[in-house]
Amino acid sequence: MHFSPFLLGMILEQEAHVAGELLLGDEQILALIRKIDTGDSSALMRLYDGTNRLIFGLIMRVLGDRTYAEEALLDVYTKVWKHSASCSSEMPPLEWLLTIARLCALSQVHWTKRDKGKKDVPRSTRDSAMTVAPEQQSLARIALDSLTPAQKEFLERAYYSGLSCSEIAVQIGKPVGAVKTHIRLGLSKIGESHELATGLGAESRDRNGGTK
Amino acid sequence: MKHERTTEELREAAALYALGSLTHLTQQEAHSFENHLKEGCSVCAVECRKYERAVVRIGLAAEEAPAPEYIRDLVAARIEREPQTAPPKTQPNPPVEEKNAREFLHPSPAPPRLLSQPRSDGPSIFPWVLAVALAVLGLAAGYAWKSARELNAQLQAKVSATQSDIEDLKSKLDDTKENSGNLQRILSLAGKPGTRIARLVVQTASPASSAMVIWDTEKGDCLVLGKLPPEPEGKVYQLWFFTPVSKVSAGSLKLGSNGLVTIPVPRDAANASAAVITLEPDNGSQIPTSPYYAAGRID
Numbered sequence: 001m002h003f004s005p006f007l008l009g010m011i012l013e014q015e016a017h018v019a020g021e022l023l024l025g026d027e028q029i030l031a032l033i034r035k036i037d038t039g040d041s042s043a044l045m046r047l048y049d050g051t052n053r054l055i056f057g058l059i060m061r062v063l064g065d066r067t068y069a070e071e072a073l074l075d076v077y078t079k080v081w082k083h084s085a086s087c088s089s090e091m092p093p094l095e096w097l098l099t100i101a102r103l104c105a106l107s108q109v110h111w112t113k114r115d116k117g118k119k120d121v122p123r124s125t126r127d128s129a130m131t132v133a134p135e136q137q138s139l140a141r142i143a144l145d146s147l148t149p150a151q152k153e154f155l156e157r158a159y160y161s162g163l164s165c166s167e168i169a170v171q172i173g174k175p176v177g178a179v180k181t182h183i184r185l186g187l188s189k190i191g192e193s194h195e196l197a198t199g200l201g202a203e204s205r206d207r208n209g210g211t212k
Numbered sequence: 213m214k215h216e217r218t219t220e221e222l223r224e225a226a227a228l229y230a231l232g233s234l235t236h237l238t239q240q241e242a243h244s245f246e247n248h249l250k251e252g253c254s255v256c257a258v259e260c261r262k263y264e265r266a267v268v269r270i271g272l273a274a275e276e277a278p279a280p281e282y283i284r285d286l287v288a289a290r291i292e293r294e295p296q297t298a299p300p301k302t303q304p305n306p307p308v309e310e311k312n313a314r315e316f317l318h319p320s321p322a323p324p325r326l327l328s329q330p331r332s333d334g335p336s337i338f339p340w341v342l343a344v345a346l347a348v349l350g351l352a353a354g355y356a357w358k359s360a361r362e363l364n365a366q367l368q369a370k371v372s373a374t375q376s377d378i379e380d381l382k383s384k385l386d387d388t389k390e391n392s393g394n395l396q397r398i399l400s401l402a403g404k405p406g407t408r409i410a411r412l413v414v415q416t417a418s419p420a421s422s423a424m425v426i427w428d429t430e431k432g433d434c435l436v437l438g439k440l441p442p443e444p445e446g447k448v449y450q451l452w453f454f455t456p457v458s459k460v461s462a463g464s465l466k467l468g469s470n471g472l473v474t475i476p477v478p479r480d481a482a483n484a485s486a487a488v489i490t491l492e493p494d495n496g497s498q499i500p501t502s503p504y505y506a507a508g509r510i511d
Contacts, residue, residue, distance in 0.1 A: 041291055048287055057277040073279055074286055081291045095268040102271055106232075129276055140272035158233045159270045165233050184227040191266040 024050035025133045029093040036084040044081050051094075052077075054132045055101045062105035062160050068112060075104045094133055106162040143193035151186030154179055215255040223259055230263035394472055401426050401435060410487040412438070412506040423506050425451075425487045433476045440467060440505075443491065449505065450496055452488040453481035464496055465489060485510055 024032075029051070035043035055076055059069045079100050087096045130137040144152060157163050157171070165183065169176040215222060229245050249257055401407055412423040423438030436451065443449060449465040460481040467473050489506040490497075 037296075039296060041288070044291060045284070045288060048284060052279045052283070053276040054272075054274070056279040058271050058274040060277045061274050070280060070283055073283055074290060077287045078290050078294055082294055082297045084296065091264075094272070095265065098268050098271040131276060133272075137272055140269040143269055144273040155231075155270060158231050159267065162232065165228060180224055180228060183231065183233065184224045187227045187231070187263050187266040188223070190269045191262050194266065194269055 023131060023134060026092050026094050029097065029132075030087075033080070033084050033087045033093055036081060037087075041081075044077065047080065048077055051097060051132050053129070054137070055097065058098065058101050059105040062102065062162075063108055068108050069105070072101075072104045072108045075107075076101045079104065094136065102159070109162055139194065139197045140190075143190045143197075146193060147186050147189055148182075151182045151189070154182045155186045155190075158183060214251065214253040218255050218259055222256055223263075226256055226259035227263045230260055230267050390470060394470055398426065398435065398437065401428060404428065404430070406430050408510050410508040410510040412487060412489060412508040414506045415504050421506070423489060423508075425508070425510070427477060427510065429477075429482075432479075433474050434462070435472060435474050436465060436467065437472045438467065438506075439471055440489075446494050447491045448494050448496065450490050450492040450500075451475060452490065452500060453477065453484035453510075454486040454488060455481060455484045459488075459499060460484065461496070461498070464492075 024047075029047065032043045032047045032050075036047065052073065056069060056073050059072045059076070060066070063069045063072060076097075080097065087093055091099070144155075147155065153172075154168055157168050158165070163171070165176050165179045169179045172179075225241070225245050229242065245256075249260065402409065406429045408427040408429060410425040410427070412425065414421040414423070421438070421440055423436065423440065425434050425436050427434040440449060451462040451465045453460045453462055458480065460478050462475050462477060462481070465473065465475065486507060486509050488500065488504050490500045491502050491505055492500070
């Protein structure tokens with residue numbers, strides 16, 4: 001999907017606005033993780049304060065149960081505390097954090113033997129606010145909304161439920177090959193959208209004199 | 213075998229591997245692709261990296277949800293007792309996705325922890341809690357022992373004071389009993405028929421001095437009562453009975469602590485009409501040698 005210049009302009013303006021509110025971005029998160037790596041517990045609490053809403057939202061989407069989600073949230077930040085040194089330059093820190101969160105939540109699914117197919121989060125628990133790297137969150141939502149319904153459904157089933165292609169195929173009554181193709185195409189489209197947006201975002205920042 | 217360019221098949225394997233869905237299809241597929249990456253196929257590694265970043269976008273699009281306030285306290289409490297893990301120095305860190313994916317896809321058989329369950333690998337606070345509890349108990353016991361000792365000392369002092377008071381009262385009671393007995397004796401003697409009494413008037417300027425002689429003619433002795441000053445060095449008081457023809461000595465006079473003394477009356481003093489006290493040398497005299505100290509007529 002290609003974003004219109006108007007839409008991207010709005011996104012970048014929003015980013016500049018929220019930056020003034022000291023919301024965490026990749027740079028701030030990385031700086032906090034480096035402090036955590038030196039044993040600074042206050043840095044971990046600042047990271048928690050800045051990211052817990054996003055992480056809890058993701059975990060709730062995976063688990064659909066507040067009790068298990070709270071346990072998983074606790075595990076996420078404990079893992080960050082214990083393994084902060086493993087946050088390398090190969091992966092942006094926010095992605096590293098989200099990966100840990102997803103795997104902690106799916107681990108809860110595995111150990112509690114919860115039904116993978118029934119984890120839709122009630123609307124009342126969700127929040128449309130974006131408190132961490134709002135530009136990236138906006139782009140991710142736009143990219144996901146740009147997928148076809150089948151691509152989005154299969155990707156979300158695989159991502160949030162930890163279902164395999166064969167399990168998804170059984171659930172929806174379609175061939176495994178079709179599921180694989182939809183997942184690959186969906187991921188490719190998200191990747192392209194991200195590359196395009198970040199490239200245009202960089203160009204826009206360059207035009208504005210590199211204010212960020 | 214390393215690839216020179218990507219294909220649809222490779223992209224699909226990389227996409228499913230990045231999502232973690234490949235291993236669920238067949239273990240063999242997953243291990244095969246993982247080994248292929250380890251062999252250093254840069255084409256597949258790039259594809260895999262691209263899809264991994266796309267996978268993370270899905271999570272980033274999740275709607276946020278407010279976590280309960282108390283979780284923050286639990287996080288703070290947990291990291292207090294969790295040691296940090298040092299990164300291995302012999303080889304570079306594997307991407308966290310791979311590590312966590314392996315952990316998730318091949319989980320250890322350990323059961324999940326509950327919120328209330330403490331970690332077994334972290335330092336326990338129990339010994340500290342126990343040490344503090346013992347210290348508090350020790351201080352409390354020491355304080356209680358000290359208080360009990362002070363209370364015991366106070367009680368012992370009270371008992372001692374009470375015993376002293378009892379002894380004092382007992383002594384006073386004995387004195388009172390003695391005084392009462394003496395008084396009874398004096399009254400009994402004074403009311404007895406044939407008793408003669410002489411009230412001795414002190415001749416010198418000694419207003420505090422006084423004496424009386426109560427003579428029991430039936431028994432032949434006399435009770436002397438009074439209050440005399442201590443004798444001068446080398447002198448004694450001596451009692452005399454004066455008859456019309458002689459001055460008969462009744463011997464030295466030494467009053468007891470109760471102011472009384474009983475002295476035998478010589479036979480030749482039977483018709484005495486006066487009683488006299490003089491101060492004589494300490495071995496006594498045959499006749500009065502000094503001025504009369506006290507004298508009185510015998511009625």
